[in-house]
Amino acid sequence: MKHSLRAALLTSVAVSALVLTGCSGTGSDDDRADGGTGSSGAWSYEDATGTTVKVDHTPKRIVALNDIAISFVEYGLRPVGTFGQQPMTKDARFDDLDTDGITQLGTAYGDIDLEQLAALKPDLVVTSVYPTDEKGTLDTTQPSYGFKDKEQQEQVEAIAPVATVEWGGEGEDVIEHIADLSESLGADEATVDAAEKRFDTAEQALSRAAEEHDLSVVSMYADGDGAYVTRPADEPTLQMYRSFGVDFVDPKPKGFYWGIYSWENAGQISGDVLLLSQQGYQVADLEKQPTFADNAALQAGQVHSWTFPALDYASQADYMTQLAGWLDDSEKLS
Structure with a gap:
């Protein structure tokens, strides 16, 4: 619990905004709407660190930090794996969600089974980054949230591209940006609107x-x-x-x-x-x-x-x- 006390306790103890200028796929609306199944249109996302993450199709095999995986499930997406501060079975936020088919990749912060992750053949890994001060400063020399160190993050990046979202600033902005990201990954607009x-x-x-x-x-x-x-x-x-x-x-x-x-x-x-x-x-x-x-x-x-x-x-x-x-x-x- 000492990975920058604030970071290690944010669940999700934990958040201004995600940078989503590249969030929507460059393929057609139909490509984006099907969650990537059979989609040939390229997908890109400018993440919180300013990195443009590119996939040659709309990602459909997504691994996500538990905080974000919950939102994806709420919007009708089905991550293939999740990781975070604690397993889904101990996280009350998952109690009423259908987690069938979602693989738990670890039981504690920084605990990610890399072999299991590789076996899932993910198209994309999504996690978050937290500001280090009230000005919203992001320290890109540190690992993104959920990774125990930069070495582990690099090992994950060797398996699949990693996109980060900023967990800071005004809550309504973050909610809106995660909704936009979800729709770009195939979430139905009507589900989000409801x-x-x-x-x-x-x-x-x-x-x-x-x-x-x-x-x-x-x-x-x-x-x-x-x-x-x-x-x-x-x-x-x-x-x-x-x-x-x-x-x-x-x-x-x-x-x-x-x-x-x-x-x-x-x-x-x-x-x-x-x-x-x-x-x-x-x-x-x-x-x-x-x-x-x-x-x-x-x-x-x-x-x-x-x-x-x-x-x-x-x-x-x-x-x-x-x-x-x-x-x-x-x-x-x-």
């Missing part, structure tokens, strides 16, 4: 709940070393929810993405609702911490799982609907 309508409805519900209830919300991860409160301006999903009216607490410790509290100082964390990362310590673990056990939200049972919902319209619609319900059911504590 998900966007659900998103719009959920946005209205969340904005209403935020307006009606004067509640502060803390997003955090915790482990044996301490508690890590997410800085909402640096996390695209939280940035988006804040723009919809949700009052997220800014951590006091300075730093990018995280405000890091030792357990000695964790008593400074306060809010009416806690969104607790699905990775790391859970409620029972927090209750054992002397400096945190009396946290008002924890004692009131106003703690909910922060799954790092994928940045697609469908995943976000589901989570925003849940969050609106949690706000409706919570009381002001601070």
